[in-house]
Amino acid sequence: MQGYNVLMIYSPEMDKLLMCTRLKEPYKGLSNLVGGKIEPWEAGIDAAYRELAEETGITADDVVLKHLMDFTYYVQDCYVEVYAGRLKHAVEIAGDENELYWSELDRDFFDMTLYAGEGNIGHMIEQVKMSKELFL
Structure with missing residues (x-):
């Protein structure tokens, strides 16, 4: 079974979420969270930090996942x-796999015409809201 990860990176103030616009299929043109493939030899958390650094330049020094x-x-x-994870401080994001941007949190993340994942992004955001004390 192939493993993947999805990374929800919040601004230090927890008022914005790092997203990307997909440049290729699946979900080309839709907004998505960053993430990628878990290699067979990797622990999930190690793959998460690796993908985060590769796609955004954010490292374990910047965020605790x-x-x-x-x-x-x-x-x-x-x-x-x-x-x-919530960023410990402001960072400059950089990546060439997809177009990165900071999204406000007042969007309808369940809108499948704008967001990838069949509503999963909205569900994940709601779960973070329910557990916000973990990130404060």
């Missing part, structure tokens, strides 16, 4: 580990 939840897709034979 917390394992929020997992999704298992048996028909597609894959699973997704979801990590969330």
Whole structure:
């Protein structure tokens, strides 16, 4: 079963979420969270920090990731580990895989015409709201 990760990176004030505009399929043109593939030899948390650094330039010195939840897709034979973290300080984001930007949190993240993941982004954001004390 192939593993992937999704990374929810919040600004230091917890008022913005790091997102990207997908430049390729699946979900080309839609907003998404950053993340990537977990290699077979990697622990999930190690893959999360590696993907975060590769795609955004953010490192473990900038953020502490917390394992929020997992999704298992048996028909597609894959699973997704979801990590969330609040930046310790302002950082300059840089990456060339997708177009990165900071999103306000007052958006309808369940809108599948704008956001990838069939509503999963909205669900994950709601879970962080319910557990906000973990990030304060």
